[in-house]
Amino acid sequence: MANEDKTNTCGTICLKYLLFTFNLLFWLSGGAVMAVGLWTLVDKSDYISLLSSSTYSLAAYILIAAGAIVMLTGVLGCCATIKESRALLIVFFVLLLLIFLLEITAGVLAYVYYQECFPFCYQLNEELRADLKETMVQKYQQPGEDHVTRAVDKLQQDLKCCGSNSSADWQQGTWIHTFADGRLVPDSCCKTPTDHCGLRDHPSNIYKVEGGCISKLEEFILQHLQILGAVGIGIAFLQILGMLFTCCLYRSLKDEPY
Secondary structure: OHHHHHHOOHHHHHHHHHHHHHHHHHHHHHHHHHHHHHHHHHHOHHHHHOOOOOHHHHHHHHHHHHHHHHHHHHHHHHHHHHHOOHHHHHHHHHHHHHHHHHHHHHHHHHHHHHHHHHHHHHHHHHHHHHHHHHHHHHHOOOOOOHHHHHHHHHHHHHOOOOOOOOHHHHHOOOHHHHOOOOOOOOHHHEOOOOOOHHHOOOOOOEOOOOOOHHHHHHHHHHHHHHHHHHHHHHHHHHHHHHHHHHHHHHHHOOOOOO
């Protein structure tokens, strides 16, 4: 009877509700991270297919895996809270701590890597620019390259850009000499796409002064990295609270059997 009274004290009940609420938020945050990864693969797969580097698709898969792990951990935390199991609480605490340490390590390594490799990273960026330009002007509307054509059209319309570095890129390469049909730029460069609207390359007609697609793509990626960074900080804060609640609930159940 004493143990039952202790378990049902107001403090223990409050801790259970707090930890359950934390696990619900933690589970939802994992779902959000997984959704971002899936959205990147499904909705932005055309963008990724234009890049020679596999880093961006790999990052999407990492987000999906991380989201799944966080969601599973959240479910485990709910089970530990409902069952009032000290053993499950220990496992849950260890998983939270490991995820938190991995987040901190990844953040520190990313910062150190960026600081140390900045000149080299810039060279890689130039290589990426050159690869994207070659893919756009050499493979656009070429036989067997329908996926590239769709990706380029979607990229230029969604990001409101024209060419890799500028609209002048379309004056080079295979497309201008084969399938241009008198057009100076593809119709997807036009602000209001219509058939053969690319015959006129005035800034009032095409995305000429807005910049090339590679700079717009970099801005797009940077914005989403900032969002992911903010989400990561929020999840880390939640994890600290979760570990604190777990320790408190564990102590309040210390007289209960495993």
